[in-house]
Amino acid sequence: RPCTGGRARPAALAARMASHEGGGRRRQRKKTGTLEPAGVHVWSAWPLPQRYELRSLLGSGAYGTVCEALDKDKGRMVAVKRIPRIFDDLVAAKRVLREVAILSQLDDPHVPKVYDIVVPGDDPAHFSELFLVMEIGDTDLKALMQTDIEFTEAHVKWIFYGLLSGLRYLHTAGIYHRDLKPSNVLVNKDCAVKICDFGLARAVGDRSRPVTPAGSLTRRGSKGAVVGKDVGMPTSVSRAMTKHVATRFYRAPELILLQDDYTEAIDIWSVGCIYAEMTQLLEGARLEDRGPLFPGATCFPLSPDLVRPCDGLYHSQGRREQLNVIFDVLGTPSDDQVQQLDREDAQTYIRCFAPRKGMGLQRRLPQAGADAVDLLQRMLRFGPLDRCSAEDALGHPLLADIRDPSSEATAPEMVELDFDRKQNHSEQQLRDVFAAEIRSVLSGMSKVSTAGG
Incomplete structure (x- = not known):
């Protein structure tokens, strides 16, 4: 239609x-x-x-x-x-x-x-x-991805366009969804998309600085050794924003690293992961190869290995650790990017990871076109300040042939x-x-x- x-x-x-x-x-x-x-x-x-x-x-x-x-x-x-x-x-x-x-x-x-x-x-x-x-809704993206059907590029783009349009609306309303994943994206037979399950969403138009539990990450000892002891609690503030949000595979680095004052960029990361997964619906991708872009098994410190839950150095060497899975594709962040982290213990933890360039998104997603890869590279940047916004993503050449700005709603006021x-x-x-x-x-x-x- x-x-x-x-x-x-x-x-x-x-x-x-x-x-x-x-x-x-x-x-x-x-x-x-x-x-x-x-x-x-x-x-x-x-x-x-x-x-x-x-x-x-x-x-x-x-x-x-x-x-x-x-x-x-x-x-x-x-x-x-x-x-x-x-x-x-x-x-x-x-x-x-x-x-x-x-x-x-x-x-x-x-x-x-x-x-x-x-x-x-x-x-x-x-x-x-x-x-x-x-x-x-008729179905959800997770169910579609587990079904042995292939989509055309037009189908994938329309669904992605609807998802971005909905996300843009949420962000203009001051809403962070905080749990975007394929099962929370409803899809109808006409390609219409609805974002569901707002159980972890927050209205942040008037939020104050969030509380983050210190000491959960490693810190550097007096002789440079990485240890896992507490470094003390921050001064109490008036409001808390929990960091244990978003399913592991779709969790942005700043959430993994317990950063203060995270922004709507956490949703951009999640949607980027979802879109990368959607490209596996295209012809040429095998059903058995479909799955999350970053399928980590542990995610220190929020979802650590049960054997050594407080050992940051141990997790930095784990091949299935979430950040390692991300770095295997995107590469480790530069020193400038690490300096953007607002916690010293997070900077120390990142420097524990073996430096690498990463295989790159094109190699990881061989069925994705050049425009798709370019937009994903803008959405999946380590630093939240470097990520594009939903508005920026909608204006990308990938969507130029289907975008209709007049159909994209803006919230009249912040919730x-x-x-x-x-x-x-x-x-x-x-x-x-x-x-x-x-x-x-x-x-x-x-x-x-x-x-x-």
């Missing part, structure tokens, strides 16, 4: 996806220990209004379970996300609150819409579980979450904020939804 600006999308993906899971709809993700046994549909007893007819299980993870459902009142398929035992973990509860608050303030075709919020018993003051009714200005909330305080947020969202939808219909 034509896009907004009149430039034709490639032929719909329907034919290519027809053999994927019964026609393209996302199906249950297999995850040991999280999904009910075959034939036992626990989700069918969810306390939802009668308008929602649950059809199938789409997936399950740490923070909830997602089912496909028919909204009989609207005549459309939706995704219903059940989040149980919300207040068992107050940190997790605040993440759910952020997701609800952020999604309710975003309005872009590349972000799933929240259609409804269901509180069982219509009791916001005492609820323990929550149901989010959201826009659904700000007042409750995030307070670092520690009690359960009752979180309940109060949840109740206010739910009332605000439902009021904005001009409806009230209860478990009784």
Whole structure:
């Protein structure tokens, strides 16, 4: 179908996806220990209004379970996300609150819409579980990449263009997604893209300097030896931004190295990794060779080797250590780039790695064209200040034949979450904020939804 600006999308993906899971709809993700046994549909007893007819299980993870459902009142398929035992973990509860608050303030075709919020018993003051009714996608990039189909260059470019357009919108709204990966990119049969799962997202328009736990990286001793002892904690500040975000394969170097004041460049790195992976969908790449660009097995200090978790020098020599996997492709950073790191212990740790040029992205991704490699080189630079922005990426020659700037939305204002200005909330305080947020969202939808219909 034509896009907004009149430039034709490639032929719909329907034919290519027809053999994927019964026609393209996302199906249950297999995850040991999280999904009910075959034939036992626990989700069918969810306390939802009668308008929602649950059809199938789409997936399950740490923070909830997602089912496909028919909204009989609207005549459309939706995704219903059940989040149980919300207040068992107050940190997790605040993440759910952020997701609800952020999604309710975003309005872009590349972000799933929240259609409804269901509180069982219509009791916001005492609820323990929550149901989010959201826009659904046909499949996700991870599922597509695991399917034995090939895409044309036009298909890959359109999907990538949609992903970049959505990311640009998020960044103009002051949102860092912080967990971009193929499974969080929904793709429809017409190549439309939606960025999902905002459980780790943060609104950072008004953030102050984040706290980083010192001493997690190595430091240099009095005689130049690399050691792993604590170097003391920084002065307390008013707000924290956790560094343990983004899945390892898509985690930017500054997150790996626990840098303070990281920026939206962490999302650019993740999207670069995703696009590199997408090029493996092109003709000439074997199914068995598809996978992450940087498939590290450990990631010191956040995801270290269990045998020697505090030994930075040991990790710098590990061939499956995440930074080594990155350096094998991109090469080790220059002295000038290392000097950009704001932590002395991080600089010391980087200098532990054996210097190398790296094989280069073209050799690593032989099926990628010259323009694709050039843009990836701009997105996957070690220094966040050296990386291009989403706006820059959209203006790259790679996308010149399909880009339509008039279709790229800009957020009218930065998203700000007042409750995030307070670092520690009690359960009752979180309940109060949840109740206010739910009332605000439902009021904005001009409806009230209860478990009784």
